[in-house]
Amino acid sequence: MSYQNEITIKMEFKEAKNKFVQTWGALGSQWGINKTMAQIHALLMVSHEAVSMEDIMEELQISRGNASMNLRALMDWGIVYKEYKAGERREFFTAEKDLDELAVKISRERSKREIKPALKVLKEVSALESDGTAAEKHFVDQTSKLYDFVLKADNMLDKITEYKDNWLAKLVVKIMK
Amino acid sequence: MSYQNEITIKMEFKEAKNKFVQTWGALGSQWGINKTMAQIHALLMVSHEAVSMEDIMEELQISRGNASMNLRALMDWGIVYKEYKAGERREFFTAEKDLDELAVKISRERSKREIKPALKVLKEVSALESDGTAAEKHFVDQTSKLYDFVLKADNMLDKITEYKDNWLAKLVVKIMK
DNA sequence: TTAAAGTTTCAAAAAAAAATGAAAGTTTAT
């Protein structure tokens, strides 16, 4: 294989990797996860080896502070880990690569941060003592239904957590029949 | 019941309603749906009767342009409807209040707008002809797995769409056993 | 213990997203 071909193939790989990282970043922001956080995660997901902060900064063209804060956030979510290499002072990072595990951790985190607090408020407002007007009756009725619905959805996420292995495949089978 | 009490009760209702609208708005933005869009939706969800644009602007303290654009977006999502009242020139708006139907429409829309395009890219990048290095093998492997996973999740959303009635309750039952 | 190597923090800047509002565009009753 010629040197020229080598170069070409490497560039294709880099392009594919970059396309994936960009896409994952865009998808993340549409779902309320910041772009850089999603991009770092994407990068680590497809990296064979643990990556240093320096390399993350270089590949994504971001500042040290940005890299540091988003790595911290990803570690808080439990989907990125620090790794230490013998004889290396620097820290390296790896992503949780098991997709079932990833889904479990993401649902756990979103439930804790967003759904649980919303449920709390729903419970509060649906407890309004209606004065019997149609408007108030409707309000209490709607928010109660919403509370039940969101609670059920949240419980579903909890259950997913318990399954662990391949819950999605099992679920698809169940849902189809 | 005294006038004072009347006032008090009305204020509690207003407060509860406002709290709900604010919370729904905040939850929306955390999930990548703009605050006003989520707030308008929340307002219509708990409103007994169809609401005019004027009233929406008034209640949420937003401009006409903002109200108009977000109502349009909600109608594009298929979760808010226009209503015409006899002898009224103005247009009124109502939300889809059936929560199963609401979930169906939201999943349909997000799948179409966000997941389907991401799947396309995942398919493309996972089709990379690996040159056999560990790095490239890992890349192809990871992105292929991700493609399968996201596809399965997306199919699940499709299936939910077909169920229509009370899919969530049924699903929770299934998942628990 | 120290200084080199690295990481984190956070105030300020930049970028991105959302909201405004006035002008343009529609619709409808007469």
Place this chain on the structure above:
DNA sequence: ATAAACTTTCATTTTTTTTTGAAACTTTAA
């Protein structure tokens, strides 16, 4: 056909979110 009543659009402004980068902090090898 017209004008009143209402809605939409979009360039500009505002707000919110994200990013930067330099200073402070931490760790570790010698």
